[in-house]
Amino acid sequence: MKPESSGADERKGTYHVQVIDRAVAILAEIAKAPQDLTGGEISERLHLHKSTVHRLLAVLESNGMVERRPDGSRYGLGWRVFEMGIVAASRLDLLERAKPFVARLVDLTGETAHFGVLRQGEVVSLVNVDSRYTVRTPATVGRRIPLHCTSQGKAILAFLPPETVEGHLAGRTFTQHTRNTIPDRERFLEELALVRKRGYALDNEEFEEGLRCIAAPVRDHTGEVAGAVGIAGPSFRMSGARLSQLSRVVIEVAGALSEALGFRYTNSRMASMEPPMEQSASRSTITSTK
Numbered sequence: 001m002k003p004e005s006s007g008a009d010e011r012k013g014t015y016h017v018q019v020i021d022r023a024v025a026i027l028a029e030i031a032k033a034p035q036d037l038t039g040g041e042i043s044e045r046l047h048l049h050k051s052t053v054h055r056l057l058a059v060l061e062s063n064g065m066v067e068r069r070p071d072g073s074r075y076g077l078g079w080r081v082f083e084m085g086i087v088a089a090s091r092l093d094l095l096e097r098a099k100p101f102v103a104r105l106v107d108l109t110g111e112t113a114h115f116g117v118l119r120q121g122e123v124v125s126l127v128n129v130d131s132r133y134t135v136r137t138p139a140t141v142g143r144r145i146p147l148h149c150t151s152q153g154k155a156i157l158a159f160l161p162p163e164t165v166e167g168h169l170a171g172r173t174f175t176q177h178t179r180n181t182i183p184d185r186e187r188f189l190e191e192l193a194l195v196r197k198r199g200y201a202l203d204n205e206e207f208e209e210g211l212r213c214i215a216a217p218v219r220d221h222t223g224e225v226a227g228a229v230g231i232a233g234p235s236f237r238m239s240g241a242r243l244s245q246l247s248r249v250v251i252e253v254a255g256a257l258s259e260a261l262g263f264r265y266t267n268s269r270m271a272s273m274e275p276p277m278e279q280s281a282s283r284s285t286i287t288s289t290k
Contacts, residue, residue, distance in 0.1 A: 022048060023056050027065060027081065034121060034167040036074035077120055085119075094226060094261070095126055098218075101257040102127045102229060108249050111233035115218070115257075116145070116152045117226065121168055123152045131233065145207065148174050148188055149181045151215035154201035155228040158192040159217045165192070180206045200247045200254075201228075205235055212238040214247050216254035221262025229254050 029045050030037055037045075043053045057075060060066040064080030098115040105113035106129045115127040122144040147153030147168065157165050174183055182188045195201045203213035215230025231238075231250060238246060 019056070022046070022052065023060060026053065026056055026060065027077070030066065030075060030077055031081075031120065035171055036069055036076040038073050039075070042075075082124075094220075097260050098127050098227075098229070098257060101253050101260070103129050105129070105229060105231055105250065105253050106131065108253070109231050109233075109246055111231040111238070111246070113229065113231050114152065114215075115227055115229050116156075118147075118153075118156050119144075121172075122146060123150060123156065123228070126227075133233075133237070146175065146177075148172065149177055149203065149206040151201040151203040151213040151230050151232075152228040154191060154195050154203070155215040155217045155230065156225055158195035158201065159219075159225045177207050178205055178209050180204055182206065198247075199251050201230075202243075202247075203232075210235050212243070214238070214243075214250045216251045217258075218254050219258040219261070219263040223263060226261065229257060 025046055026042055029042055039053050039057055040050060042048075042057075043050045046053070057066060061068060061075075061078070064078045066075045066081075067078040068075055095115075102113045102115050105111075110132055112131040113129050114125050116123040116125045118124075123146075125143045125145070145153065147157055157168065160168075169185055169188070172185070174181070174185070174188065176183065182191055200214055200216045203211070203215075205211060207213075211232060212235045213230055213232040215228045217225045218227050218229055220226040229250065231246065
């Protein structure tokens with residue numbers, strides 16, 4: 001197929017193939033949407049004919065780049081995209097910088113530690129280090145977990161702009177995983193307010209019976225939330241006074257990783273983030289990781 005390009009594009013050394021441009025645009029549109037899209041919605045957003053969109057979706061689906069959901073009408077990104085994304089992410093500075101901090105969390109707490117980012121309405125685990133205990137939570141890179149019943153999901157959402165949060169919650173079903181799972185939007189928004197106030201999020205056996213998790217947000221040099229670090233362990237070991245101690249450690253490690261990414265805790269930023277008392281605690285046990 002001959003590339004469709006302008007003389008200006010050729011002089012710049014760039015080329016355009018219309019069908020590839022459109023396929024990439026479809027993937028990008030699905031990726032940025034807070035929920036899966038129908039072919040008609042993609043057609044409207046990209047101003048493409050429905051038949052064109054459906055043909056391209058069929059090709060993308062056959063190559064594992066998109067997946068049709070069980071209802072048959074909506075599409076989300078496929079695992080092929082995710083697998084390539086993991087390879088790309090493994091080469092990014094963010095991932096490399098996060099690894100020693102996640103390992104440090106295990107050193108300080110003994111529990112399995114994670115670093116995750118928000119993708120397609122779920123948290124994707126990019127870095128995991130196993131606990132040193134015999135009874136532990138297995139760590140799996142690439143695992144996708146819900147936002148509404150996990151500490152990392154809450155930690156990320158709580159510090160995003162309100163309109164972004166609304167986008168992620170629009171049409172969301174609060175699937176009950178345990179009797180402790182938050183059942184509705186109103187209760188969940190109250191939970192996010194609590195997370196902002198204390199600086200960390202808790203999964204109190206909301207995703208899995210007998211499992212507790214603690215997470216805190218990680219920010220980049222712009223102040224935007226880049227992801228969350230956290231720990232996971234059995235509820236019998238993460239309770240009482242130890243729960244309070246562990247939350248302080250998680251906050252400190254998240255703050256140290258944020259600083260390693262270029263974030264600086266100015267007075268105005270601290271005020272706007274409603275930081276907990278623990279945010280000002282000494283990070284002397286963490287700074288050696290930088």
